[in-house]
Amino acid sequence: MAPERYTRFKDISISERILNTVFLLTIGLGYIAALANMYYTHQGLDGKAGLSVEDVVISYHGSNTQTRLGTAINGIMEPNLKYKSDKDVIMQWIHAGADEPEYNDKIAPILNRDCVLCHTPSVNPSLPDLTKYATVAEVAHGGGATIPTLVRVSHIHLFGIAFILFFIGKIFLLCDINVIVKRVAVVIPFAAMLLDVLSWFITKTNSSFAYVVIGSGALMGISMGLQILLSVYQMWFYSKK
Numbered sequence: 001m002a003p004e005r006y007t008r009f010k011d012i013s014i015s016e017r018i019l020n021t022v023f024l025l026t027i028g029l030g031y032i033a034a035l036a037n038m039y040y041t042h043q044g045l046d047g048k049a050g051l052s053v054e055d056v057v058i059s060y061h062g063s064n065t066q067t068r069l070g071t072a073i074n075g076i077m078e079p080n081l082k083y084k085s086d087k088d089v090i091m092q093w094i095h096a097g098a099d100e101p102e103y104n105d106k107i108a109p110i111l112n113r114d115c116v117l118c119h120t121p122s123v124n125p126s127l128p129d130l131t132k133y134a135t136v137a138e139v140a141h142g143g144g145a146t147i148p149t150l151v152r153v154s155h156i157h158l159f160g161i162a163f164i165l166f167f168i169g170k171i172f173l174l175c176d177i178n179v180i181v182k183r184v185a186v187v188i189p190f191a192a193m194l195l196d197v198l199s200w201f202i203t204k205t206n207s208s209f210a211y212v213v214i215g216s217g218a219l220m221g222i223s224m225g226l227q228i229l230l231s232v233y234q235m236w237f238y239s240k241k
Helices: 014-042 052-062 067-074 084-093 102-112 133-139 147-172 178-207 207-236
Strands: none
Touching: 014 052, 014 084, 014 147, 014 207, 052 067, 052 207, 067 084, 067 133, 084 102, 102 133, 147 178, 147 207, 178 207
16 A cells, blocks of 8 residues: 655645745744734833833733833833823822722723723733723733733733634645654744743743743744744745755
8 A cells, every 4th residue: 555645835736835934924023023012011010111020020920110001101101101200190199099989980081091001901901901990990900911902902912812723834734844843843932822821821920931921932832933934934935856
C-alpha cells in the first residue's frame, strides 16, 4: 500500500499562496497594533514613562499607595484632560472617598468630555469603563482589575485569538519540517495564551505572577510570529532538494 501523502506548500497554487500570505501578513500587522494598544493601555500607571512590571501589577493586582484612576490621571491620562485643573478635582474626589453624589456633580462631566471616547466597553473592552459610577468606582478605589472585568476581557481574548491561532496553525501545517517539531509548535501558542489568561486572575491575588503575564504573552507572540515567518518563507523561497 502506498504511503499517505500530505499537502505541502509546493502542492498548492499560486493563488492559494497569495491568499495565505496576505492573511498572515495582515495578522502580523494586526498583532503589532495590538502590542502598541497594550503598551499605551498599561504604560505609565506607576507614574513613570514606559511599560514596566509595576504597571502590570497595578493593572491586575492594584497598588497599595494609589488607585488605578489616580495613577492614570497622574501619568499617561493627564495630557487627555482639557483643563489641567481637572486633575486636582479628580484627585481630591478620590482622596475624599470617591462618593457618588460628588461624582455626578463634578467628575462625570470631566470624564464624559475627555475620557469616554475611548473608555467605553463597545469601543475598547480592554480599557476600564468610565461611562458610569459603578465602574468608575472600581478604578477610583484601591485594587486592580475586578473579577467581572477579567472574565469579560478573557472571554473576548480567548475566542478571538483562538480563531487567529487556528488559521495560522492550519497554514503552518503545510510547512515541510519535522513532524514532531510541527506538532509541538502548533500547541505552544495555545498553551501560552491559556497560561496568560490564567495568570491574570492569579496576579489579582499574587502580584509576583505579573512576570508570568509578561512571559506567557511574549511566548505566544514569538511562537505565532515564527509560524508566520516560516510559513511565508517556505511558500515563496524554500524548495526541498
